[in-house]
Amino acid sequence: MSEPLPLDHGHLQKLVTADLVRPDHLLGAHVVTENGVEGVRFGVWAPGAQHISVVGDFNGYNGFDNAMQRLDFGYWGVFVPSARHGHRYKFRVTGADGRTVDKIDPYGRFFEVRPATASIVWQQDYTWSDDAWMAKRSQGFDQPVSIYEVHLPSWKKRGDGWFMNYRDLAHDLGEYVTYMGYTHVELLGVMEHPFDGSWGYQVTGYYAPSSRMGNPEDFKYFVDHLHGLGIGVILDWVPGHFPTDDFALAKFDGSPLYEYADPRKGFHLDWNTYIFDYGRNEVVMFLIGSALTWLQDFHIDGLRVDAVASMLYLDFSRTEWIPNVHGGRENLEAIAFLKRLNEVVHHMAPGCMIVAEESTAFPGVTTPSPFGLGFDYKWAMGWMNDNLRYFEEDPLWRKYHHHALTFYNAYRTTENYVLAISHDEVVHLKKSMVMKMPGDWYTQRAGYRAFLAMMWATPGKKLLFMGQDFAQSTEWAAAEGLPWYMADQPDHRGVMNLVRRLNTLYRERPDWHTGDLKDEGLTWINADDTDNSVYTFLRRDPDSPAWSLIVANMTPMFRENYPVGTPQGGEYRVLLSTDDGEFGGFGTQQPNLTATDDGFNFQTHALRLNLPPNSVLVLEALDTPTVSEQR
Structure with missing residues (x-):
């Protein structure tokens, strides 16, 4: 990790003008020595605040001991000589609305285990051993990409029902993924979030791995170990919205700051979340800084950007909305942000892949900027919907839906696609994949095996959610571990053997992957x-x-x-x-x-x-x- 930068006018000017200065190198909590005195320098952006102080273990949460100084451009800073690595802290913010609220650090590197919410001063110290991997990693459009999507908190539990540590997961998951022949894992639920039931999609800590499974060094070990096995690591990343929890980003300085002010533009009714204000340079840099932190500091190989369609369209899932300056429905600020994100990431973290979960026909998602959004890949949501609808059909009537399986090939080279069967398809009474198939148990398994083989034989990169590779018959339950006992049963083991064989063919045969996008x-x-x-x-x-x-x-x-x-x-x-x-x-x-x-x-x-x-x-x-x- 780079040395923290001083909170002076020059660096703040670069930050506020959206230059390539990582904002977390200025803001957050940094263990430093100033004038020969060791302590922690705190920095935060809150232009509308009337007063801010840092409270924590070092001052008994006394709001009068460590008041922050207002700096240029709405930033605040203070050096606290009594603060140390491992101390818990919050920002006590008296906002523009006159309320005083204890807020977490938006740039916090580590947090208390929920339901506690304090940020923790964390001076990261890890020695990487993946130099060879980092030197050669590339998204490689003609290379095989077979992704195992994993929710780490529920992939496997400890015997007492608590979460496994990242280090233990590294070995267990690494062994399994290597055996099954996947090239990458994709993790949801890793960035810090307060509510388990959100699966990690209600993020409060955009710079921190969840403390449920260990500290930042534990997570770095996880990535490092998988790289040593030749496995890439992708994270789900959520720049489209954030939760309304009072202790986090919501109305951070007593006014809409990270979010759009008008609820017709700044609030998701479906998800009860705020929408980031992509028109503010500071917000743009907060998000891009988060992406770079994972790719540079944590050696992550790619990000899957969640819910891109909700960012692109001002009328997404709403009846009241504000048109853009041209009278259209596109969020021009969000489009500019996504282009900027992909430009910066490909410049600052070469070889990393950025994948869009985008469910509409928005043109040029994987076309390079300035003509497109600049993503490397896009989930093939149309392929997924057509295939699931076909395979769920009674075979007697499939001849009337025959071209549901051929239609994807009419447009498959218009974007760089990932064929994804994700967690969204096996929850909320949608049934597990094998149970979607019609017929008796044998016929269901035969149909599911055919589905998997057609998925792997169809051009496009691959993604399969955990449990589906051994024909899990129950829906995914995020509060429980996977039913691994099923994998030991012959009926389920057969499907596992098939996925393993498909991955082998996909990796080893050039005709199964070099033409994916051609x-x-x-x-x-x-x-x-x-x-x-x-x-x-x-x-x-x-x-x-x-x-x-x-x-x-x-x-x-x-x-x-x-x-x-x-x-x-x-x-x-x-x-x-x-x-x-x-x-x-x-x-x-x-x-x-x-x-x-x-x-x-x-x-x-x-x-x-x-x-x-x-x-x-x-x-x-x-x-x-x-x-x-x-x-």
């Missing part, structure tokens, strides 16, 4: 067999001869000697069948895998395949150069 990555052989609900396509590596053939049968009907056109004759082999016994299927065999020269589906050759019910087959021509030969 038109050449997928070629349809037959996208229109609606009567049989069968799909046939090729995955290709645009830069090599590698390709694989995918055949999906989406009904519980066994189809014998089904004709499939292929671009090449000779012998084929099965790379994967979701009906294999190791995955929980029947193990249907293919009696003949020799392609004949009587063409079919406008291809030069054809195979006759036995298609198991609710299954996906992946095949490879034997005389096509293998992945190892290409390397």
Whole structure:
């Protein structure tokens, strides 16, 4: 971590003009030595406050001992020689409204465990061992990205029901993710928040990992250990709104400060939260400083920006709203902020990925600024909705919804997409993924295996929420640990084996990831067999001869000697069948895998395949150069 900067006019001027000075290097609590005296320098932005003092362990929470001095541009500061590392503190703010409220430090690095709310002076001291990882990390658009989304507080609990420490989680989670073959983990619920039930999306500590699972050094160890295993770490980050808790950012100086003043622009009715004022340089720098802190100080490899649509549109989920200066519905200040965020991050933290959870057709989300917002990736919400709707349909009627599975390919290269099945899809009575499938228990598992195989075989980066990779049959319950006992049962273990195999294919075969974001990555052989609900396509590596053939049968009907056109004759082999016994299927065999020269589906050759019910087959021509030969 860089040395704290003095709270002088020059640095404050750079901060208020949104220069590239990290605001947390000036503000917050910093252990320093001034004129030979060791203590803590406190700084805070509160232009509307009438009076501020620092209270804490060092003065018995006496508001008269350590009054802060008003500085330039609405900033306040004080040096407290009696304060030390580990002391709890708050800012006692007498605001513009005349009320006196004890506030947490917006730039606090560590906080008490909820329900207590005090900030803690924390002089971070950690020696990293991930230099090699940091030197080579890159988002790599042609690289495999398979993300395991994790809510750390509920991934696994201690025996007494309390949260595991970040260091213990590093080893347990790292071992599991390595075994399953994911390339990244994505964490929700890490930034400090007061209410467990918010899952970490009601953030009060934008610069602090949650104290529920340890201190900042513990969290750095977590990241460091995963990097040592070759696993990237992404965090969910929430710059779209913040909670109304009186002790936090809400009306920080007795007036709207971090939030827009007009509730038609500054308050989310659905979430009972405030909306950041993206028109204030100080707020913009507070948020960008938070992003850089995680990417630079904590070595995080990427941020998934939550609820981007709510930031882009002034009429998002509201009937009363204020048009922009052109009379439109777009929040021009938020758009400028997102562009600035991505520009700064890509300059200051090269190799990190910024992902948008954006659910509308807003153009250019992953187009570089100034023409687009500049994100690296966007969640494919349309793909998710279409696929879930199709797979939840009774197979008898799927032929009437056949192109729900093909429509994504009409637009998939307009943005850089992540195919995401997140926590949002397995809560609030939506059922777990396997239980969304129609039919009896065997048919549900077969359908779910087919869903997973189609997800991995479809171009786009991957994200799967914890528990869904072993077919958790219950909904996710954030207050409990995952039902790991299920993973030991054969029915669930089969699905786990499949996800592991899919990750292996995705990582090791260039035709399964180098064309993720390119038109050449997928070629349809037959996208229109609606009567049989069968799909046939090729995955290709645009830069090599590698390709694989995918055949999906989406009904519980066994189809014998089904004709499939292929671009090449000779012998084929099965790379994967979701009906294999190791995955929980029947193990249907293919009696003949020799392609004949009587063409079919406008291809030069054809195979006759036995298609198991609710299954996906992946095949490879034997005389096509293998992945190892290409390397």
